[in-house]
Amino acid sequence: MASSRSSGIAPLSGSGGSGSGPAAPAARHSGPRSLADALHAAGMSLDGPRAGSETPSEEDYDENVRPKLGEPQVLRRRPGHFTNPLAPAKESAALTNDFTAKTSFRIVRRDSGVHIVPDEDKSLQQLLQASSQRARDPSPRRPGKFTDLVFTRQFSAFDRQNTSSVNSPFHGFYTLFWLAVALFVFKISANNWRVYGNPFGTSDIMKTMFRRDVIVLLLSDGIMCGLTGFSWLIQKLVFKGYLDWDRAGWVVQHILQTIFIVAVVGLTLWRDWPWTHTVFFVLHGIVMLMKQHSYAFYNGHLSTVYNKRAALLTKLKQLDLVLPATGPSQTDPPVSDISTQHLEIPPSAEQRRRSISQLPNDEDSDVDKISRAIASGQPLDDQQIGLFERIMKWEVDALTDELKGTSNHPSRAYPNNLTFLNHYKWIPLPTLVYELEYPQSDSISWSYVAEKLAAMVGVLFVMIQVSQYSIYPVVMETLEMKHAGVPLAARFQQFPWLLSELIFPFMMEYLLVWYLIWETILNILAELTYFADRSFYDAWWNSGKMTIRSGPFARLITR
Incomplete structure (x- = not known):
């Protein structure tokens, strides 16, 4: 049974509705009625700027304005003249400043209507790109050890409350x-x-x-x-x-x-x-x-994560005691060999498992290489010490997130959950x-x-x-x-x-x-x-x- 989740994607009704504006004639457009209504309310149309709009010269699109059915298209326009078609008229003025900064919107056609996703919503854009990539490359990917399954409040299919x-x-x-x-x-x-x-x-x-x-x-x-x-x-x-x-x-x-x-x-x-x-x-x-x-196997997995986190905390203490080298260090791994892309993303168990699963089976992770470098006792330069500390703290935070699991309070995270009751x-x-x-x-x-x-x-x-x-x-x-x-x-x-x-x-x-x-x-x-x-x-x-x-x-x- 599908449950409603806060996805950040707003559906547009195909029959107009609150704040949607009058419906454009359906005979003019080959697209869905809901798309025509949305663009009409926003001061746009599938054929270009809507007749009678105040600033038709400033509505500039650099992509196809007639997307094919089932293919997402990006409609780009110059900033400053977009009014949110989803908001009531009395709220549109307050929201104009927020939408002014958004210069690109992804419009995705679906059976149930049209979904407009701002380009600044990076999480949704990444999700759309991943889905598109999976459609182009259907080859199976190696799954993680534990699949994230979300429990939500919902009723069974035949329950009278459903x-x-x-x-x-x-x-x-x-x-x-x-x-x-x-x-x-x-x-x-x-x-x-x-x-x-x-x-x-x-x-x-x-x-x-x-x-x-x-x-x-x-x-x-x-x-x-x-x-x-x-x-x-x-x-x-x-x-x-x-x-x-x-x-x-x-x-x-x-x-x-x-x-x-x-x-x-x-x-x-x-x-x-x-x-x-x-x-x-x-x-x-x-x-x-x-x-x-x-x-047993979930708690056993968490015990391994707990021990790994304890070992990394010990390595961090050892890193504090390392004397920096006077010149460039020759200790492996060099800073240039360490991947730092994941550091831009907030640490999470899911991101950590994804980055590890992308490594070949016979290749060590950056954390393994850093741990060996610290254990060797050889001198490290300032760049290595700073980067190693950032990476290990990111990993510790990701492991802490995994130990927390679905719990909302530390008192219920591992190992506090290992009680008889x-x-x-x-x-x-x-x-x-x-x-x-x-x-x-x-x-x-x-x-x-x-x-x-x-x-x-x-x-x-x-x-x-x-x-x-x-x-x-x-x-x-x-x-x-x-x-x-x-x-x-x-x-x-x-x-x-x-x-x-x-x-x-x-x-x-x-x-x-x-x-x-x-x-x-x-x-x-x-x-x-x-x-x-x-x-x-x-x-x-x-x-x-x-x-x-x-x-x-x-x-x-x-x-």
Whole structure:
């Protein structure tokens, strides 16, 4: 689900609107109506200066004024006569001085309208240039070790609070689906009442679920969640220096993860649980396994960053003790061999990872060369000392930014996050990607929790009814043929007909179990844990191919 972000790009409405001015005749222009409106309001037109403008002689363009569809064009004009078409008339005078200094605007055509980006907005211009470069050169680039994934406040696609979904022209199909489900369940219940005298039928599946070991299952599940604390313990040992994450730490983590999942599966076999218990316990065990993996490997990465930052701070102290050379130093690396382009950009973890990823695998970074030069104890001249100090401080600031991650306060940055309470707060969160901080809701809406709980119970009831009516008899028929000694060849002859009876109920169960987990259970957990990012899935039903684009599983993959 797309979320609105502050991108700094202002859309222009195609039908005019506040501050847009009167619409120019559409027949004159081959471009979109919105582009004509914007230029008309600004005192311009696609064919040149608008007739009747006060200073037509000063509107000078050095590029094509008829851009082709889909190709960004730059319209350049002399400064001093541009009025912001997006601002109301009463604000345009106050904004004229700001726009006077802007001598170039990039106009990008899109399906939704026209976007005008000032040239002085360097971040957006760099983004446009990078996108254009990717379009010209589609060759894959080596990704960073950790992909930046942004958590934001948003609702799931079918949530009633999601206005974009409720107002969608396809929302009627959602209503139609539940209407069909209700009619089907009513038919099942009526048939059960006629045959068995109650709407639930024989309730064989319900008896299987609650026949035995329900309390044992719940206790085992709680113990399983508690055992994830081994990952926290390993990270504490890594931080204290008893384990090196890049050597033995990740090996120990993998061994414990393997033991964990083997024990989960082994317990179901040892207790000889029915399939309902086994499916729940094993699936929840896999979720806990992935949560351990995300927690351990992200914090393990941060431990490496923390140690690297500590080493650079030590090198900076050593650099302060270096006596400057009386003449030009011969110590490698010389100032001319050091790249300083990145120093013009504020230090950030993303910029640091990008600059490192551009190096060949067998080439040392400038920081590595500088560290060796300082450790050698050889004299350095004033230029080397000054530049080395700038580069290392920039790197230290970038590493500090990476240790901060998504946290807004130093108290939640690494290693302050390695607490027992923080780990077990992470376990019930409805995501598989560990971050130092997530967007939080202001309070718990208990009416919302009750609504989702009612939906969860209702979906479970529908699933049991469908399984009992459409799936259970077919399964029992296959078992009866086996116990009756029907030859294998005869059973294979019946297999296509049995499969055809299962196609529709299986498809229905698939949709229902998806809705049960991703829309009800995860939203309940999110509400109870103040987790504000409810975008657990994208519109996969509109996808032409099976891809995981969003939600917890995709977020785990991005790690």
